Amino acid sequence: MFGKNMCSKIFVVIFTVALVVGFSSMAGAAKINVGALNDMTGATSDVGKDYALGIAEAIHYVNDNGGVNGKQIKLYQFDYGYRIPEALTKYKLFKRLKSVAILGWGTGDTEALSPTITKDKIPYVSASYSAHLTDPKKTPYNLFFATDYSTNARAAITAWFDKKWPKHKDFGKRKPRFLTSYMFASPYCSAPIKAIKDQAEILGFEIGPDQSVSLFAIDTKSQVLAMKDFKPDLVWHGNTTMSVAATVRDAYALGLGADHIVNNWGFDENLPRLAGKASEGVMGVAVCAFYGEDVPMMDKVVEYAKKYNPGIPPEKRLIRTVQGWGDVLILWEALKRADKAGGLSGENILKTGFETMKNFDIGLGAAPVNFTATDHRVAGIVPIYEIKDGKFQIVEKVDLKSRWPKKWADEWLGW
Amino acid sequence: MHKRSFILTCLSVVVIAAMLSGCAGTMVTPTQQNFKAPVVTLDSMEVAHAFGYWYFSKKVKPTKGKPDNVGAPLDLAFIFNIENPNEYAVKMENLKFTVAFEEFDLNTVASTDTMWIPAGKTNQVRVHAHFDVRQSLLSLLVTGGFQLKAKGTNAWAQLEKWWTGIPEYAVPVHVKAGAAVFKADGLTQVTTFKATFP
Structure with missing residues (x-):
């Protein structure tokens, strides 16, 4: 009787330990x-x-x-x-x-x-x-x-206005001229258009006609020739890298004479690879550091x-x-x-x-x-980069929130 | 009688414990030093499902259903040998690789199904990669434009060549940048692989 009880107790102890161990491993x-x-x-x-x-x-x-x-x-x-x-x-x-x-x-x-x-x-x-x-x-x-894209677009045009426009030969003589180049039908490309045009008006740009460039484009000469009629000082690109590279290349080849700013999905390590020397001086938005920085x-x-x-x-x-x-x-x-x-x-x-x-x-x-x-x-702070010698260098960290606090707080949310 | 039963039970426990400890003594424990990377090789590639070459734009009214931009699917199955050279079992946690038709990367495939590979044995794993004319067209147009131009061809010509040639095993399919993650007792090994079939 004693032996049976003992066995039962040992069994209960082992069983309990096994359960605890089992469940703790599951946990x-x-x-x-x-x-x-x-x-x-x-x-x-x-x-x-x-x-x-x-x-x-x-x-x-x-x-x-x-x-x-x-x-x-x-x-x-x-x-x-x-x-x-x-x-x-x-x-x-x-x-x-x-x-x-x-x-x-x-x-x-x-x-x-x-x-x-x-x-x-x-x-x-x-x-x-x-x-x-x-x-x-x-x-x-x-x-x-x-x-977001709209904050980025506002920051990019502001950085160009702060850093590049004052060095232009026509600075102080006329308004800077600006237009956009993107695929109209793409929700991604068109998302910040209203915001960047609003920012262009705030900064005193003259705004030219938008140019529709397909995301698939590798030849954009007709659009670049249409841009030339307006003589832009600055073009904003809202597409992805390949078609942005094509437009920048054609603008360089056809002597458009404008600077370029690019939204973040068109501005990466492949842009200088695809556009070569035409990408020199192109500015853009990077929402974080480039790989390996x-x-x-x-x-x-x-x-x-x-x-x-x-x-x-x-x-x-x-x-x-x-x-x-x-x-x-x-x-x-x-x-x-x-x-x-x-x-x-x-x-x-x-x-x-x-x-x-x-x-x-x-x-x-x-x-x-x-x-x-x-x-x-x-x-509200966005770093803007520029391509120099095929590398990305920071131009300015634009602090939209501090610069336009009322607009930031009351007007710009959600578009 | 009870006393005899108790003694037998105790003896059994002692014997089992001795056997277990003996087994444990002969088992090799994984360490960073003895954990060899398993070997992954492509055994074969099967055209699991082919539907010919076709494409309809959404301007075309279908017999049934809604119009859309749709193209022929192509389902390829890649069969890999996973060889475990270790003296203990290892767990494969995931495996991924890029599939390229000629020089164009068209798909990156991952399998996150875990599997155990016994010591010294080779398992096989089958990973399907789905393609269709529509999504491969978009991939080529958005990313491969300059490459196609340099090659003196266009997206449609390439797609037709692949969708008719691959089911005949006449176009080589490349497996690139393959990586498989293996675990043993909390240790990790990553194996790289690449292959071309046929």
Whole structure:
């Protein structure tokens, strides 16, 4: 009888220990699902692929550094080929997988999904930086780490006005002349047009006729000849890199005589490669440092790129990798804050995560990040670069918020 | 009787414990020094599904459904051998690679399905890469314009060549910048690979 009791007790003790050990190992393996929609095959794959690599590498970094308060992130990353129906299908999968947030991509998927993610209260951190997504009254769950296209466009034209126009031979004699070059039908390209023309009026430009240049263009001579009729001093380019390079090349060959400013998706390491000497002096917006630049956190970006994608030479990597990191780092911070503050519901991630960030520094040469319950513009300071000897050099950090505080606060949000 | 049963139970526990500790003694523990990178090679590529070469713009009224810009899909399956040269099992966490038709990168494919590869064994993994004429057209037009011009061709000519030639295995398909992530006891190894088929 004594032996039987003893055996039972030993069994109970071992069973209890086994249960505790088993469950503690399960607790250690806790994970959080995050979805990522990327374009690695479609119309924006030239930059989308590099951005997607950056996302995956940054998630490795997050998991190597404790994840979300000890919970590892499981990344479900899919290519949607820039096809909206596929983006919608993948979104439904992310919901089924109980993803706490989604790392999205371009204007197409972001705008198509915006009403749904707002209804479902799922944070959607994307690489579409349209100012239309910065007003939390309309799109509370759309977020990104970068300054928006409209803020960027205002800053770029202001930097040219500050730094280049005073050196022009006609300075003080007439108004500077300005026009835009972009694909009219593209939502990404046209997003900041109203803002940049508003800024041109504020600064006293004469505004010429817009020129429609396809994203597919490799010959833009007819548009450049049309520009010549207006004799612009400055052209703003809203397209992506290849067609911007084509326009800059044709402008150089046809002697347009204007300076150029470029939105961020047309301004990367491939522009000087494609446009050659025609790209000298071209100014543009970079929402963070270029790949490999000497800024905080860049050592990690480069280390993880080498570690996880050693087959891709460093010279093929772009600023898009760094942009992917930027979005992951703000999401990581929001998840950690929300997790500590009560849980990872979408609303909690937004309210106790993102909207508690005040001058949160992610490094990467990006502006410190701010989100409030009434304003999702991350910053009012935008660095403007210029290409010199094929390299990117900073020209000016334009502080729109300090320079036009009333307009910034009362007029410019959300467009 | 009870005493005998108790002694037998104790003996069994001792024997099992001895066996387990013996096994543990002979098992190799992964370390940074002994963790060899597994070897990834392309075994073959299959044209899993081919639908010919065609393209309809959204100006064309379909028999059923809504008009759209649509082109023929092409589904390629890449079969890789994953060889584990270690004396312990390793876990493959993900595998990704770029697919290029001739010199044009058209797809970057990733598989995040995890798999365990036993010590000294070779597993196979099949990864599908989906293409269609529409998205490859856009990719070529937005990114490959200068390259196509330098080659003296255009996007449509290239697409027709690929969509008719690849199902015949007449056009080489390149696997580029491949990387597979392996884990063993918290340690990480990344294997690179590239290949051309046929």
